[in-house]
Amino acid sequence: NAGVTQTPKFQVLKTGQSMTLQCAQDMNHNSMYWYRQDPGMGLRLIYYSASEGTTDKGEVPNGYNVSRLNKREFSLRLESAAPSQTSVYFCASSTGQGILTDTQYFGPGTRLTVL
Amino acid sequence: AQSVTQLGSHVSVSEGALVLLRCNYSSSVPPYLFWYVQYPNQGLQLLLKYTTGATLVKGINGFEAEFKKSETSFHLTKPSAHMSDAAEYFCAVRAGSSASKIIFGSGTRLSIRP
Numbered sequence: 001n002a003g004v005t006q007t008p009k010f011q012v013l014k015t016g017q018s019m020t021l022q023c024a025q026d027m028n029h030n031s032m033y034w035y036r037q038d039p040g041m042g043l044r045l046i047y048y049s050a051s052e053g054t055t056d057k058g059e060v061p062n063g064y065n066v067s068r069l070n071k072r073e074f075s076l077r078l079e080s081a082a083p084s085q086t087s088v089y090f091c092a093s094s095t096g097q098g099i100l101t102d103t104q105y106f107g108p109g110t111r112l113t114v115l
Numbered sequence: 116a117q118s119v120t121q122l123g124s125h126v127s128v129s130e131g132a133l134v135l136l137r138c139n140y141s142s143s144v145p146p147y148l149f150w151y152v153q154y155p156n157q158g159l160q161l162l163l164k165y166t167t168g169a170t171l172v173k174g175i176n177g178f179e180a181e182f183k184k185s186e187t188s189f190h191l192t193k194p195s196a197h198m199s200d201a202a203e204y205f206c207a208v209r210a211g212s213s214a215s216k217i218i219f220g221s222g223t224r225l226s227i228r229p
Contacts, residue, residue, distance in 0.1 A: 109157075
C-alpha cells in the first residue's frame, strides 16, 4: 500500500500565482486533513474533512480552499499565493471512527516557496 | 481550550544515554495525548498514544511515555539512545473527546552524539 501520497514534492511560485496541492490515500479512510509546518511552530491545521462531502476550517484557513473530490482525494488550493504561505504542507488521513483507535497517517509533504 | 508545550527546541544526548523529551499539556477535558516522530524530509509517524487506562504507554523503537495528570505532563523517554533516533519529535493533544482535530507542540529536535 502507498498510504498517503502528495504531489508535487516541491514547488516554487511567484506572488499572486495559484496552484493546487494534491493528496490521495488508499487506506479507505473517512477523514482527511491539511496541515502546514513552519519552523518553531509545529503543525497547524488548515482544513479538514471528517467524511466525504464535508469540509471544515482548521486553525489557519485564510488564503486556502479545499475540495474533497471523493473518499480518496483531498486537494488544497492557493488562489493567490503570498510569501507568508511559504511552508511545508502535509496531508493526513484517519479512519475517523472510534476516538480510542483513530490515528492520523501522514504523507511525505510538499515544500512550497512563494517568492 | 487545549494546548501543548514542549520544553526545549533542541536536545542533544550521547549514544547509549537516556533520552528525555518533555511535554506539558493543557486541556479542559480528559486529554488524549500523542507523540509523533519526523525523520528528515519525511512526514510524521505515530510513536505512541495515551487514551485511557494504563498511564505508562509503550511505543515503537523502544520509546515510552508516562501520563501524569497531577503534573499535566506526558514526557517521552528511551533508556538508551541510538543514532537512528535523531529526528524531530512532536507532542500533541486531541482537541476534545469527539473532535478529529489534534493540536501539535512546536517540536523538539533530538541529536545523538557518537
